[in-house]
Amino acid sequence: MLQIWVNLIPLCVSGIAWAHDAGLQQNTLQFDLTFDTDPQIGLSEEPWTSKYGAQNDLGYSGPLSFSHFNYKKCLEDASVPFDIGIIGFPFDTTTSFRPGARFGPYAIRSGSRRQSLGAGRGYTLAWGSSPSDYGSSLLDCGDVPISAYDNAKAIDQMEAAYSTLLSRPVFGGTSEVYKEKTRAFSLDGKEHPRIVTLGGDHTIVLPILRALHKVYGPVSVIHFDAHLDTWPPKGTTVQEGITHGSFFAVAAEEGLLTNTSIHAGIRCKMFGMEDIEHDDTVGFQVISTEDIDDYGIKKVIEKIRQRIGDKPVYLSLDIDVVDPGQAPATGTPEVGGWTTREVKRILRGLS
Template sequence: MLRFWITLIPFCIFASAQVHIPHDSAVTQQAFKYVHGDLTFATASQIDISKEPWTSKYGPQNDLGYSGPLSFSHFDYKRCLEDASVPFDIGIIGFPFDTTTSYRPGARFGPSAIRSGSRRQSLGKGRGYTLAWGSSPSDYGSSLLDCGDVPISAYDNAKAIDQMEAAYSTLLSRPVFGGTSEVYKEKTRTFSRDGKEHPRIVTLGGDHTIVLPILRALNKVYGPVSVIHFDAHLDTWPPRGTTVQEGITHGSFFAVAAEEGLLTNTSIHAGIRCKMFGIEDMEHDDTVGFQVISTEDIDDYGIKRVIEKIRQRIGNQPVYLSLDIDVVDPGQAPATGTPEVGGWTTREVKRILRGLSGLNFVGADIVEVAPAYDNADITGIAAADIVHDFLSMMLVDGPPEPHVGPFSKIDLLL
């Protein structure tokens, strides 16, 4: 008998609802008119928001620096892999992946932490001018879009790497927007294999292994590319392990990329200071195609010489820039998987990036931000500011002139 009433009660409730809600009423039809997956009622045509208390007194519902949806620097946001309705010239994409780390995991939360660190920048709302650049990334006519995160497997690394390559290839194959104003300039057509302009992607990692699928995707469009690699570690160690997949880690991906013919022989490291097995690590690194600028070189030769040597090494080659946040000293960026003391300051890194402007960048990434180890979000904020520099660096034709203020060019010679 109890089973009978348990079965009957839901039918009684449903029947009661049918009695009290007439199917043919305009209100009911309007209330239930919504797009699949969108619970917003279609009431805009019935409500004049200009006469409502909020809009009539205060105007639009603008986001503050600390409010609104979490997109990078308040950019427009689309899930670009499933929505191709908005073309772009430079896209932001998140690769939340960290299952090939050798020490501390947690970089799967990096994209979210970097976006959170970018909130105050508000570049998407027009606040992007800095004295260091003398401009804003929005001044150069490119359409900038946050494309969301790739849903990457956390259980199967082979699948995850394939997912990242497929996602990156998808975005690279999209048509560019072609600029928002007459100041827009094409940057990739002259060295792409198909003679077409392609979007450029700034990737938020994720551990450093994400660069392997990125290089595989870039190779289809540009062929082998040079790499500028900011890191405390070489990441060119030979693959080790008993399976192919075990050999692909955030410390070996460049060696794998070289074996696959994805790199030129003109790549360069910047900021190296890690412990090694011996000089044989450096000798192997050379065979992969890299030169090394160590952390200490900035003290011995100065920032200008560091910039000069990087530019000489790369020349006019298509170049990809990959920046591991651990190139920065952990005193300023503690939230990373493999911290090494004695790193560069954020100011030094930012100064070098400005000096690299005008090279033929086909893309960039920032990786190994693991916010569980952060303090007051300082690593996420630093990473977000570096991404802001990436955008300017990729758009301008050359390094910006030094800020003048009370100085002159004569002061640079003293």
């Protein structure tokens, strides 16, 4: 059985802030917004409640959280434990072509509102179940306030945030169907939360792998992408060498990866076969985009499962694995990608 970690609001007003151009100084006015509630108010007798009941959010209304999940700023509030946490990494300052992925966490949450998983509407015929059927406690942990000016600091912030969430105690399930997933793989023999990260350019995986290594040791990676992302670091400084195209090579140099990782959906331009040869030294095998036409979805799934085996694995999905005709805003588009339906079928086959 594959064990996978993935990279897939009550609002509180506390003040008004003015951010200066450099983003380094902030003045905040604090307001006391605590109000006394009249104990004589009978909500059940008021016009709205007596006629219509609860103030339920619609798919297109309410505070923004992933699929209408409960929302907490988990990095500063540990009051709500969770089995699976969702965290946003709004970061895009190591891209080589088109930036904008910092808006990814917001866009993913906005697009997820139609699902209403937090309201129990998650059953699909394809899966024959709903995410809530598996008994895990789900929580949207908000976004990490990542520096947009200092990449070294930003990468450290992401590692610190991910490590913080990994160290939290799990909720332990919402029903008897819940099963522990991570205890068997963790170095300390404890159950740890699983984290779904919303990016963000693909460099976010490096600090995530660093955080996972502290808990699980080296892990394998299932990498859905049009690009290898294993090119050797280049540049005149250490930080310049860490980009969305080199982070896996850096991770391998740091001993964060096993030698049993795999790409899926590769179709990028390369310098030559030497890129594939170097990719092999980083620990990856390649499934190209065209392989799905030659061998079919089932064979693609079988190859991925065979490569990973029963080892702990991190799954990373770059939106550019999908054809740019369906995902045109991606930062590094490559024609001829998989369809969303094909990617969903493969993911289901890995479950």
